Amino acid sequence: MTTDTAVGRFGRYGGRYVPETLVPALLELEEAYAKAQQDASFGEEVTRVLREYVGRPTTLTPAHRLTEAWGGAQVWLKREDLAHTGAHKINNTVGQVLLARRMGKKRIIAETGAGQHGVATATACALFGLPCEVFMGALDVERQALNVFRMRALGAVVRPVESGSRTLKDAMNEAMRVWVSQVQDTYYVIGSAAGPHPYPTIVRDFQSVIGREIRAQTLATMGRLPDAIIACVGGGSNAIGALHPFIPDTAVRLVGVEAAGHGLDSGQHGASLTLGTEGVLHGSRSLVLQDEHGQIQEAHSISAGLDYPGVGPELAHLAKTGRMEVRTATDDDALTAFYEVARTEGILPALETSHAFAAARSLARDMGKGKHLVINCSGRGDKDVATISARGVPPATGVKS
Amino acid sequence: MSTELGKAFAKAKARGEGALVAYAMAGDPDLPKSVDVFAAMVEGGADVLEIGVAFSDPIADGPVIQAASERALKAGATLRRVLDEVVPEVRRRCPETPLVIMTYVNVVMAMGEERYAKLARERGISGTILPDLPPEESAGIRAAFDKEGVDLVPLCAPTTPPARAEAIAKDARGFVYCVSVAGVTGMRAELPPDLSQRLDLVKRAASVPVVAGFGISNADTARPLVAHADGVVVGSALVKAAHSDGPAAAKQLCADIKRGLKR
Ligand SMILES: Cc1ncc(COP(=O)(O)O)c(C=O)c1O
Numbered sequence: 255m256t257t258d259t260a261v262g263r264f265g266r267y268g269g270r271y272v273p274e275t276l277v278p279a280l281l282e283l284e285e286a287y288a289k290a291q292q293d294a295s296f297g298e299e300v301t302r303v304l305r306e307y308v309g310r311p312t313t314l315t316p317a318h319r320l321t322e323a324w325g326g327a328q329v330w331l332k333r334e335d336l337a338h339t340g341a342h343k344i345n346n347t348v349g350q351v352l353l354a355r356r357m358g359k360k361r362i363i364a365e366t367g368a369g370q371h372g373v374a375t376a377t378a379c380a381l382f383g384l385p386c387e388v389f390m391g392a393l394d395v396e397r398q399a400l401n402v403f404r405m406r407a408l409g410a411v412v413r414p415v416e417s418g419s420r421t422l423k424d425a426m427n428e429a430m431r432v433w434v435s436q437v438q439d440t441y442y443v444i445g446s447a448a449g450p451h452p453y454p455t456i457v458r459d460f461q462s463v464i465g466r467e468i469r470a471q472t473l474a475t476m477g478r479l480p481d482a483i484i485a486c487v488g489g490g491s492n493a494i495g496a497l498h499p500f501i502p503d504t505a506v507r508l509v510g511v512e513a514a515g516h517g518l519d520s521g522q523h524g525a526s527l528t529l530g531t532e533g534v535l536h537g538s539r540s541l542v543l544q545d546e547h548g549q550i551q552e553a554h555s556i557s558a559g560l561d562y563p564g565v566g567p568e569l570a571h572l573a574k575t576g577r578m579e580v581r582t583a584t585d586d587d588a589l590t591a592f593y594e595v596a597r598t599e600g601i602l603p604a605l606e607t608s609h610a611f612a613a614a615r616s617l618a619r620d621m622g623k624g625k626h627l628v629i630n631c632s633g634r635g636d637k638d639v640a641t642i643s644a645r646g647v648p649p650a651t652g653v654k655s
Numbered sequence: 656m657s658t659e660l661g662k663a664f665a666k667a668k669a670r671g672e673g674a675l676v677a678y679a680m681a682g683d684p685d686l687p688k689s690v691d692v693f694a695a696m697v698e699g700g701a702d703v704l705e706i707g708v709a710f711s712d713p714i715a716d717g718p719v720i721q722a723a724s725e726r727a728l729k730a731g732a733t734l735r736r737v738l739d740e741v742v743p744e745v746r747r748r749c750p751e752t753p754l755v756i757m758t759y760v761n762v763v764m765a766m767g768e769e770r771y772a773k774l775a776r777e778r779g780i781s782g783t784i785l786p787d788l789p790p791e792e793s794a795g796i797r798a799a800f801d802k803e804g805v806d807l808v809p810l811c812a813p814t815t816p817p818a819r820a821e822a823i824a825k826d827a828r829g830f831v832y833c834v835s836v837a838g839v840t841g842m843r844a845e846l847p848p849d850l851s852q853r854l855d856l857v858k859r860a861a862s863v864p865v866v867a868g869f870g871i872s873n874a875d876t877a878r879p880l881v882a883h884a885d886g887v888v889v890g891s892a893l894v895k896a897a898h899s900d901g902p903a904a905a906k907q908l909c910a911d912i913k914r915g916l917k918r
Contacts, residue, residue, distance in 0.1 A: 269792050271760055273715045275812035275837050277789045278819075417721055423712065430714045435838035437814060534761040534787070535712065547733040548765025549711040 262451025267567035270450040272537045279437045284452040286357045308338045314471040319598040326618035327625035341633030342492045343374035349460035351378035354441035361385045364443040365429040367422030368559035369401025371445030376410035386410040389429045391421035394558045419552040422562045446489025447566035450537030461495025482507035485630035486610040488559045490566035492632035511613040513555035514582035522554035526565045527573045527580045535564040556585035557605035583612035604633035659753040659781045660829050663702045664864040673916035674886030677701035680723035681741045682732025690744045695902035697749040699909025708758035715786040717841030719891040742778040755782040768796045772803040782806035782829040813837045824860035831865045841891045843870030854883035874915025
């Protein structure tokens with residue numbers, strides 16, 4: 255039973271670093287998931303719910319005015335913001351809650367940062383009739399009031415977490431602690447492609463519907479695969495979902511964008527792929543923001559969904575092996591991009607997504623004309639309006655006052 | 656492998672007692688004062704000391720130890736400083752008592768497992784408990800520890816299936832840490848009724864002593880376990896006593912629990 259490179263590894267990263275109490279639950283989950291995958295009816299049910307309820311496939315929108323404004327590659331938007339509940343998170347929660355039901359679990363717990371995953375979990379629980387508790391850092395409870403309301407309206411209990419930095423990482427600690435205590439009848443829906451094996455694989459598989467659709471849609475509209483795909487990276491679920499189906503297509507550039515917060519040299523950022531070092535956080539070995547003594551550092555991003563000091567192990571592997579390029583965008587870059595997208599395309603992207611847009615501009619220019627760039631629009635910005643409007647709204651464009 | 660741990664358990668047994676493995680957080684409230692807590696616990700009768708090294712994200716710990724970790728980190732209790740400043744001082748004041756470090760895997764990995772094992776041996780550490788390192792992930796670290804004779808103490812949980820529990824017990828170093836409740840560290844009014852059977856099973860398979868831990872806070876919770884385990888681990892209750900009333904309170908509590916451990 256003692257092998258150093260157990261299942262669930264992506265190169266050096268991944269694994270299952272959790273209290274022994276949880277190991278049997280993770281083994282049970284691994285087995286249940288393998289069985290579900292072999293059972294065609296499970297996949298069909300997930301697909302049916304995604305089609306009938308979530309609104310998949312989401313569209314691939316040509317961004318004509320952004321393409322023109324940037325003067326480089328042709329820009330396309332994969333519209334996860336149009337999925338039910340307003341972000342990609344629902345792809346994963348529908349899959350996991352269906353899996354939990356199959357496993358006969360009686361209740362669901364989840365952690366959330368921006369609240370999108372909490373809302374998506376609460377939604378899936380409402381749809382399938384399971385009680386739901388969501389752990390959320392107390393700071394995030396303050397800055398994501400709309401999503402707190404949505405979770406409560408959907409019948410979920412929101413538990414503010416006061417320990418540590420009072421953000422996503424602490425919410426995840428608390429969810430794990432509670433899971434340890436109630437592991438027999440409780441299913442923990444992890445919201446990103448992080449955590450102990452088999453979560454990074456399960457979440458990636460459920461989110462890969464994004465990339466599979468991009469593939470089919472680009473083949474249909476461009477007659478070929480795109481030249482690059484770009485996505486923001488918090489824990490990495492929207493990124494791995496959009497990028498994973500293209501890993502073997504080496505002509506397709508895969509680009510992840512991390513939060514540079516107040517700047518990479520400010521010490522206040524969420525750039526674990528860029529500046530993290532190897533470590534263990536929340537059950538997997540990956541790249542994490544930590545000090546020389548192995549204490550996890552607090553991340554910072556204007557977007558609660560990117561405010562996380564770790565990253566999913568598969569993305570760490572893709573970044574270290576060079577298959578994925580990693581870029582960063584600061585808080586200010588993201589805000590600028592938010593208004594640019596709002597005013598050129600009529601779309602209010604989530605602050606997380608705004609990071610992808612911020613880095614996409616220079617990427618599109620580097621790529622040049624005649625190339626195709628897909629930006630994964632991971633979510634819509636409604637949840638962020640309080641944060642954004644608190645900084646003042648720039649005056650209207652093209653209107654005489 | 657450490658012989659010190661085995662001797663400490665044998666001594667307690669010869670006296671007709673279960674062993675008390677007493678936990679406190681190094682650096683809580685500061686580094687020197689935590690040394691006083693460890694020394695007081697030995698005066699109260701502790702047979703083995705478990706020295707907690709704080710981690711920022713302690714997923715296996717309940718509120719009492721979480722809060723102690725935060726205090727210790729504020730006081731600058733890094734693994735390096737605990738090994739350099741706390742452990743030698745505890746060793747000097749309690750030369751007979753084996754010392755075990757309890758921390759999380761990331762803290763050891765950050766130092767480097769080989770470097771840690773070497774330093775730990777040099778400072779007189781007999782064993783190490785890493786609650787987030789299950790057997791599947793432990794081979795590399797265990798090999799590094801074995802080389803230096805620092806025991807990697809495995810944990811066994813109430814959710815561990817019997818065959819897996821036996822495999823863990825057979826393969827154990829130092830002692831087997833049987834987690835009494837499915838949950839995090841913290842005091843409990845009652846322990847699960849099937850705990851004694853679980854301890855019996857692990858004890859049959861193990862070639863090293865077996866202790867029960869998590870939720871044990873006084874003589875009453877400890878007493879029924881003596882027939883099934885070689886000892887108990889007490890953590891949160893001692894951390895709480897030391898935090899609110901100082902070393903003397905921790906000493907008093909150790910003495911009380913030791914009375915409960917008489918066979
Ligand atoms: C819209 C949106 N995008 C991205 C993220 C970041 O998560 P991940 O990196 O797992 O896609 C979040 C997380 O809350 C989000 O709400």
